[in-house]
Amino acid sequence: MSAMNFRHFLSSVVLSAALVLFxxxxxxxxxxxxxxxxxxxxxxxxxxxxxxxxxxxxxxxVYYPEGDEILHTAAGLLAAQLExxxxxxxxxxxxxxxxxxxxLGIDPTIGDGLKDFQGPDSYCLGVEPAAVSxxxxxxxxxxxxxxxxxxxxxxxxxxxxxxLALPAATVFDYPEFPxxxxxxxxxxxxxxxxxxxxxxxxxxxxxxxxxxWHLTEDQGWRLEIKxxxxxxxxxxxxxxxxxxxxxxxxxxxxxxxxxxxxxxxIVRYAAERGITVIPEIDLPGHTxxxxxxxxxxxxxxxxxxxxxRYGVLDDVLCVGKDATMTFVKxxxxxxxxxxxxxxxxLGGDECPKVRWAACxxxxxxxxxxxxxxxxxxxxxxxxxxxxTSQIEAFLAEHGRRMICWNDVLCDWGDxxxxxxxxxxxxxxxxxxxxxxxxxxxGYDAIVCPVGHLYFSNAEALRLTGRESICRVYDMAVVPEGxxxxxxxxxxxxxxxxxxxxxxxxxxxxxxxxxxxxxxxELQWADPKWHDLGAYLPRLRHMTDLYQSRGWHWxxxxxxxxxxx
Numbered sequence: 001m002s003a004m005n006f007r008h009f010l011s012s013v014v015l016s017a018a019l020v021l022f023x024x025x026x027x028x029x030x031x032x033x034x035x036x037x038x039x040x041x042x043x044x045x046x047x048x049x050x051x052x053x054x055x056x057x058x059x060x061x062v063y064y065p066e067g068d069e070i071l072h073t074a075a076g077l078l079a080a081q082l083e084x085x086x087x088x089x090x091x092x093x094x095x096x097x098x099x100x101x102x103x104l105g106i107d108p109t110i111g112d113g114l115k116d117f118q119g120p121d122s123y124c125l126g127v128e129p130a131a132v133s134x135x136x137x138x139x140x141x142x143x144x145x146x147x148x149x150x151x152x153x154x155x156x157x158x159x160x161x162x163x164l165a166l167p168a169a170t171v172f173d174y175p176e177f178p179x180x181x182x183x184x185x186x187x188x189x190x191x192x193x194x195x196x197x198x199x200x201x202x203x204x205x206x207x208x209x210x211x212x213w214h215l216t217e218d219q220g221w222r223l224e225i226k227x228x229x230x231x232x233x234x235x236x237x238x239x240x241x242x243x244x245x246x247x248x249x250x251x252x253x254x255x256x257x258x259x260x261x262x263x264x265x266i267v268r269y270a271a272e273r274g275i276t277v278i279p280e281i282d283l284p285g286h287t288x289x290x291x292x293x294x295x296x297x298x299x300x301x302x303x304x305x306x307x308x309r310y311g312v313l314d315d316v317l318c319v320g321k322d323a324t325m326t327f328v329k330x331x332x333x334x335x336x337x338x339x340x341x342x343x344x345x346l347g348g349d350e351c352p353k354v355r356w357a358a359c360x361x362x363x364x365x366x367x368x369x370x371x372x373x374x375x376x377x378x379x380x381x382x383x384x385x386x387x388t389s390q391i392e393a394f395l396a397e398h399g400r401r402m403i404c405w406n407d408v409l410c411d412w413g414d415x416x417x418x419x420x421x422x423x424x425x426x427x428x429x430x431x432x433x434x435x436x437x438x439x440x441x442g443y444d445a446i447v448c449p450v451g452h453l454y455f456s457n458a459e460a461l462r463l464t465g466r467e468s469i470c471r472v473y474d475m476a477v478v479p480e481g482x483x484x485x486x487x488x489x490x491x492x493x494x495x496x497x498x499x500x501x502x503x504x505x506x507x508x509x510x511x512x513x514x515x516x517x518x519x520x521e522l523q524w525a526d527p528k529w530h531d532l533g534a535y536l537p538r539l540r541h542m543t544d545l546y547q548s549r550g551w552h553w554x555x556x557x558x559x560x561x562x563x564x
Contacts, residue, residue, distance in 0.1 A: 028161060028162050028163050029161070029162040029163070030053070030055055030162065030163045030164075030165050031154040031156060031162050031163070031164055031165065032053045032154070032165045032166070032167050033152040033153045033154050033164065033165065033166050033167060034152060034154075034167065035047075035148075035152045035167065035169055035171060036537075036538075037151070037152065037537060037538050037541040038148050038151045038152050038538065039151065039206075039517050039520065039521060039535070039538035039539065039541070039542050040206070040207055040517075040520040040521045040523070040524035040525045041521060041524075041525040041526070041529055041534075041535075041538065042148060042171050042172075042173040043117070043172055043173045043174060043525075043526055044171065044172040044173070045169055045170070045171050046169060046170040046171075047167070047168075047169050048127070048167065048168025048169055051128070051129065051168035052129040052168065053127075053129065053165035053166055053167050053168060054100065054127050054128065054129060054130070054131070054132050054165055054166045054168070055100075055163055055164075055165040056082060056086050056088060056090075056153075056163065056164050056165060056166075057088055057100075057163060058088045058089050058090075059099045059100060060082070060088065060090055060091075060099075060100055060101065060102065061090075061091050061092070061093050061097040061099070061100070061101045061102070062075040062078050062079050062082075062090060062091070062092045062093070062101070062102045062104065063075075063092075063093055063094070063095075063096065063097055063101045063102065063103045063104070064092070064093075064094060064103070064104040064105070065094065065105060066094035067094075068106075070139045071104050071105070071106070071139070071142065072092075072094075073272045074104055074139070074142050074143055074146065074272075075092040075104055076092060077143075077146065077272070077273070078090075078102065078104070078146045078149070078150075079091070079092050081146070081150050082150075085150065085153050085155075085164060086153075086163070086164050087160050099130075100130050100131060101131055101132075102131070102132040102133075102134070102149075103131065103132070103133045103134070104134050104142050104146075105133070105134070105135050105136075105142070106135070106136050106137075106138060106139060106141075106142060107135045107136075107137070108137050108138065110122065110123075110124045110135045110136075110137060111124075111137060111172075111174070114172060116174065117172060117174050118137060118174070119137050119138070119141075119174060119178075120136070120137050120138025120139065120140045120141055121137065121138070121140045121141050121144060121174055121175050121178070121209070122136065122137040122141045122172075122173065122174035123135060123136040123137065123141035123142060123144050123145035123148075123171075123173055123174075124145075124170065124171065124172050124173075125145045125148055125149060125169075125170070125171040125173070126169075126170045126171075127166045127167065127168050127169050127170070128168060129168065132149070132166065134146060134149065137174075139274065140209060140274040141174075143204065143273060143274035144173065144207050144274065145171075145173075147204065147205055147207060148171060148173065149166065150205075151205070151541070151542075151545065152166060152167075153166065155541075155544045155545060155548050175207065175523065175524045176477075176523065176524055176525060176526060176527065177477065177490075177491065177492030177493065177523055177524075178209075178491060178492060179209075179210060179446060179491035179492030179493075179494070180207065180208045180209050180210065180492050180493070180494075180520070180523035180524065181208060181209070181210035181211070181212050181278070181446070181492070181493075181494035181495075182203055182208055182210075182211060182212065182494065182495050182496075182497070182512075182516065182519075183211075183212035183213075183214055183280075183448075183494060183495070183496040183497065184196075184199065184211075184212075184213065184214060184497050184499075184508075185214040185217065185496075185497065185498045185499045186213065186214060186215060186220075186222050186258075186499070187214055187215065187216055187217025187218075187219055187220045187221070187222060187282075187286075187289075187499075188217055188219045188220065188254075188310070188498065188499045188500050189254060189499040189502060189503045190220065190222060190236075190254065190255065190256030190257070191505065191508070192256070193258055193262040193265070193266060195505055196213075196266050197266065197269050198505075199211075199508075200266070200269060200270045200273055200275055201273065202509075202512070202513075202516065202551065203273075203275055203516075204273040204274060204275060205545075206516050206517060206519070206520040207520055207523070207524050208275065208516075208520065208523070209274055209275055209276060210275065210276050210277075210278055210343075210494070211270055211275050211276070211277050211278065212278045212280060212345060212494060212496075213277055213278065213279050213280060214280045214282070214345075215258070215279055215280060215281060216280070216281050216282050216286070216287070216289065216290065217282065217286050217289060217307075218286050218287070218288035218289060218306075218307035218313050219238055219241075219254070219288075219289065219306060219307045219308070219310070220235065220236055220237075220238060220254060220255075220256075220257075220289050220306065221235030221236055221257065221289040221290055221293070222236060222256065222257045222258055223257060223258055223260075223263060223279070223281075223335070223338075224257060224258065224259045224260050224263075225330075225331050225334050225335075226260070226334060227330050227331075227334065228293070228294065228327070228330070228331065230293035230294060231289075231290060231293050231294075231331075232257040233293070234289075234292050234293040234306070235289035235290055235292055235293045235306055236255055236256060236257040236289075237253065237254070237255040237306065238253065238254050238255075238289075238305075238306040238307070238308050239251070239253055239308065240252050240253060240254070240308060241254065241308055241309075241310075242308045242309045244309075244310065244311075247309075249308060254503075260334070260338055263279075263338050263339070264338055267338065267339060267340070276341050276342075276343075277339055277341060278339070278341050278343045278344070278345055278403070279335050279338070279339045279341070279344060279345065280345035280346070280347060280403075281331060281332065281335060281344075281345075281346060281347070282346070282347030282348075282349070283317060283328060283346050283347055283348065283391070284316050284317035284319055284324075284348075284351055284384065284387060285312075285313075285316045285317075285347070285348075285349065285350050285351030285352070286313075286316075286347060286349070286350065286351075287315075287316055287317050288304055288305070288306065288307045288313055288315050289306045289307065290317070291304040291315055291317070292304045292305050292306045294327070296323065297317055297318060297321070297323065297324050297327055298315055298316075298317070298318055298355070299315075299316075299318040299320075299355040299356065299358070299359035299361070299362065300315070300355065300359075310500045312350045312352060313352075314352045314354050314355055315355060316351050316352065316355060316356075318355070318356075318359060318361055318362060319356070319362060319365065319383060319384070319386075319387040320356070320359055320360075320361030320362035320363070320364060320365035320366075320383075321361050325387075325390065328391060329391075329394055332344065332391070332394065332395065336395075336398055336400060341400075342399075342400060342401055343400070343401050343402075343403050343425065344395055344400050344401070344402055344403070345402075345403040345404070345427075346388065346391055346402050346403070346404055347404065347405060348384070348388055348404035348405050348407055348408040348420075349404075349405035349406075349407040349408075349429070350407060351384060351407065353378065353380035353381070353383075353384075356380045356383060357380055362380070362383060365383065365386075366379045366380070366382075366383055369382075369383070369386055371383060371386070375415075375416070376411070376415040376416065376417050377416070377417055377418065377419070378417075381417045381418055382418070382419065384408065384418060385408065385418040385419045385420055388402070388404060388408050388418075388420050388421075388424070389419075389420060389421045392420065392421040392423060392424055393421070396423060401423060401425060402421075402423070402424050402425065403424070403425040403426075403427055403446070404420060404424055404425070404426065404427065405426075405427050405429055406426050406427060406428045406429060406430055406434040406435070406437075406438065407430075408420045408424070408426070409426050409434075409437070409438060409441070409443065410430075410434060410437050410438075411430075412430050412431070414431070414433050414434070414437060416437075416441070420443075422442055422443060424443060425443070425444045425445070425446060425491065426438035426443045426444070426445045426446070427445075427446040427448055427494065428445055428446065428447055428448060428449060429448050429449060429450055429454075429496070430449070430450065431449055431450075431451070432447070432449045432451075432452070432475070432476075432479060433479075434449070435447045435448075435449075435479070435490065436479040436481075436482065438489070439479075439482055439486045439487070439489040439490055440482070440486055442489070443489060444489050444491050445489055445490055445491065446491055446492060446493070446494050447475075447477050447490060447492070447493045447494070448493065448494040448495065448496055449475070451471075452471060452472060452475040453472065453475070453493065453494065453495045453496060453519065454495070454496050454497075454498065455495050455496065455497045455511045455512055455515055455516075456496070456497050456498045456499070456500070456501065456502065456511055458501075461511065464556040464557065464559055465556065465557060465558075465559030465560045465562070465563055466532070466559070466560045466563050468515070468554070468556075468557050468560070469515070469518055469532070469536075469539065469557060469560050470532065472495075472515050472518040472519055472522070473518050473521065473522070473530075473532060473535065475493075475522065477490065477492070477493045477522055477523075477527075478490050492523055493519065493522055493523050495515070495516065495519045497511055497512060505552075506552045509551050509552040509553065510552050510553065510554050511554070513543075513546055513551060513552070513553035513554065514539055514542055514543050514546065514553050514554065514557060515554075515557075517538075517539055517542045518535075518539070521535060536560055536561045537561075539557075539560070539561070540558075540561050543555075543557075543558065
């Protein structure tokens with residue numbers, strides 16, 4: 001093996017469809033893959049000089065240690081993906097194969113001696129003529145290595161007319177950030193559980209490790225809560241959606257919710273693919289669907305309806321009532337029973353205070369707590385801080401950690417308007433400065449600014465070609481000017497897809513792909529190799545992969561490589 005860093009490797013390889021084509025008498029052509037086309041960009045690749053490739057065939061066996069159920073599942077996933085890519089039947093086994101094999105294993109010491117190469121997400125992938133090995137620092141690393149193997153393969157038009165192979169190489173890889181997420185809003189429009197599984201497959205292909213599932217909104221409550229059945233009996237249905245210009249109802253009903261068993265199945269399915277599901281129960285704003293079901297939880301007592309309009313609505317939970325806190329804790333108790341995630345997202349965004357300002361219960365609570373306005377922090381803003389801190393403490397008692405949108409800390413003008421517990425993770429959505437402010441104030445932060453990482457952003461959707469890609473690719477996850485200690489508070493980045501205008505899976509994927517590939521480069525790859533010209537061939541390979549799997553993607557982005 002001769003070693004070269006990956007940047008030199010990129011420049012030394014022809015970035016077209018196949019690296020090597022050769023054939024033998026009467027045998028199908030062998031097409032050899034290319035690790036330079038893998039996205040996100042691996043950290044280090046050592047290329048074999050003149051060594052024969054590993055050719056995948058029906059004799060290939062995926063081998064894993066006996067008794068390891070996690071690797072048993074991973075082996076099945078790899079075998080299924082290889083069968084899809086090659087058309088060959090691939091077996092799995094716990095016995096050492098006599099012929100060529102792909103070995104899966106976990107070895108926390110694989111990164112010893114390599115700077116920063118550690119943790120469960122890291123992996124080493126080795127390719128020799130007769131064997132491939134994927135060793136992960138933990139189970140997630142094995143799964144990331146599997147995705148790298150799949151993405152390195154060629155994508156032939158007819159897999160039966162050729163055999164696919166991997167070039168001799170060794171890959172050492174690990175992510176830049178520990179938090180790599182995508183959020184889908186299922187409150188405004190509902191997507192079936194089976195499609196959520198397909199979405200998780202898409203996320204896994206891009207090395208994401210968190211699926212942020214936005215389950216409640218003014219326009220719909222989508223998760224079964226057994227203690228409060230009306231949340232789905234009433235709150236999961238609306239008769240239509242109003243046109244923002246004419247205020248006319250379109251007459252297209254929107255309904256649906258996930259049973260607890262369906263949610264558990266999605267959690268299991270995601271875990272097998274290295275993804276943790278983070279549920280979001282948005283509180284205390286964006287709760288009109290809940291108020292329609294239980295009007296006594298509002299400041300006015302209603303009546304309320306499941307919202308048919310989008311936007312920021314004045315009716316929110318009445319946090320001055322003890323019954324509201326009981327309700328929230330009951331709901332979260334069931335949520336925590338379904339979702340084992342360390343993180344629970346509690347929203348906290350866009351909560352108008354007009355009802356609280358006029359509510360006797362809320363004003364009495366403000367007096368009891370002795371809350372006094374200070375600067376931009378009104379009494380009502382401090383009431384929300386008290387409420388979220390109570391919930392944060394409740395989650396902490398159960399070993400969980402709360403995420404909230406940056407509204408609980410700072411506003412559009414970058415003013416501090418709240419005082420959440422320091423254990424709260426702040427998701428900075430308003431501007432890149434929102435997560436920077438959180439880090440400076442000593443909060444762990446997630447970077448998800450609307451101008452760059454809201455995949456439903458109308459302005460961004462109008463962009464094509466290189467401009468569309470650069471909207472995501474040129475965003476710095478870690479703001480300049482932070483101290484080293486403050487930089488450690490930036491956990492990672494997350495893209496968000498809100499569904500006011502997304503009612504179908506085709507429309508969802510069109511917004512998601514291929515920008516999810518661009519996001520994964522920010523979340524995973526070494527920023528030292530940030531180079532649009534080098535990234536575009538990887539992006540093109542990813543769109544070919546989407547095409548082969550029947551996924552919908554924003555094809556006008558193809559203009560990006562035509563601009564070269």
